[in-house]
Amino acid sequence: MVTTGIVGYPVNANARPELIQLYKRTLDELKTKVPEKAAYRQSVEAFTTHRLKIAEENEDIASIEKLADAGQIEELISQAQEEIKLISKMAEWKAWEPLEEQIPPRQWEYFKKAPSTE
8 A cells, every 4th residue: 555654644646736736826826816025925936936846847756855855745735735725814914014003112122032151
């Protein structure tokens, strides 16, 4: 029996074409739902375009997995599916728009790392 070795991830016999389709859909969703200058869009476009190129240029699943360096192809498919869901959420939240209320001064200062004494 063929297995991915990962609970909940059955082997996908059509993995490469499905992954390519998901990456193309991700790029289409970004273009229609997220402003071009949004950092989220730029980031997702960059890694999705990179992974799409890997999937299109390599027919061997093991090569795709190695070059993408983000897990087995079934995990890449899951990641792409989740990213598509997140795009819709980000569009709903409009995370790129200015805050409705300005943050108080020094709100994030407690996250600063103390200077090293070495």
